[in-house]
Amino acid sequence: MATRKYDQRLRAEASEETRRRILDAVYTCLREAPAEPVALDKVARLARVSRSTVYLVFGSRGGLFAAFAEDLLERGGFSRMLEATAHPNAREGLRGGIHGVMTMYAAHRDVLRALYSMAMLSADAVGGAVQRIEQGRAAGAYYRAMRLADQGQLRPDVTTEEAADLLWMLTGFDSFDLLYTGRSLPVDRVAERIATTAERTLCR
Amino acid sequence: MATRKYDQRLRAEASEETRRRILDAVYTCLREAPAEPVALDKVARLARVSRSTVYLVFGSRGGLFAAFAEDLLERGGFSRMLEATAHPNAREGLRGGIHGVMTMYAAHRDVLRALYSMAMLSADAVGGAVQRIEQGRAAGAYYRAMRLADQGQLRPDVTTEEAADLLWMLTGFDSFDLLYTGRSLPVDRVAERIATTAERTLCR
DNA sequence: ATTTTCACTGGACAGCCTGTCTTTCATCGG
């Protein structure tokens, strides 16, 4: 039973295409009805794919949402957030970083709301993708705090850890959403308020 | 068809007892497995009651959770929060209020986490109970802001509305939880940090 | 041209959960 070699070109592309269609369908589902549970049946129909194909490609419901979250990160450019706002002045960089994150939050608000809530509600619903995001955010907060400390911008009674904790809190999706959705403030306003809060609390 | 009168004594008590048992069962369910969806089946079994009784008493799943949230509020004393911390000094009152709220959040953390996430995910999952809580919190935030303004404690570049918005954000469950669970800080620490943030951002 | 490989289908199935409906049971007034 000598297995002959088998290079895929067209078929691999088609496969990638269906994967994309499914992920896009999830996005559409969440965006159009963020307040309703996402049925895989609907996702499959939207992607013009059999329901079993979803399981075939992503393994499970959790796997699908994990992939979806990962994809959203990638496309939203969350990962490049840090480098993109590397300003020589730590304080300016902080403001820029906050503004950038808030803008992304706003762009995908409904979808992120659903994703975060799902992650909170059942641990494996999104397969740890949200946890990974949050870990990255924690690292980012610590990096920002470090830079402020290095440049002597922190108040004397504020340690780097404390600064990192506060930035972690203020740059979270929930902080954004409480002002953006809860108080109907425009994105720029939200970013401004949060940046100001961070500065007044942490900087000398 | 003259309906004769019908005084309930034993039965009414028993009924009230059943209601309590069911609500307590919900609490137990949420506390023991906050990261898993609550099945009414399990609630009923825990309350030593038929599942249909749950529907009979509370109407629907949403109704049950609405009643549960209401009950939690009542027992947790959320409603009395405002009066309890009416300090002559607005700034002291603010600190006290924040500490009080955070302590309550901590006491019921797991349950509240589930409740809030459910409310976010599907609007009628908790039958608007969370919305009512949040409305009360918004009023509280505005009250605190007003008091600060009246006593001339606000920075000149901060309006009462802005102060209310920030207090609204900082006193939310999510802000608490990001520090308490996300950063593993003890309650007192969390309250301290949030109160300090509020003061430094808002007060002169 | 023929064979092999593989993504995808389509349907069947058990399992869990919800919500409703009907039936049974315990308590109350007379």
Add this chain to the structure above:
DNA sequence: CCGATGAAAGACAGGCTGTCCAGTGAAAAT
């Protein structure tokens, strides 16, 4: 004791998940 009343139990239909598998059609190899 009896009939009335409301609480509780059980049966039922419907929806969604996750698994399984025989089958199909098109790309790739020979």
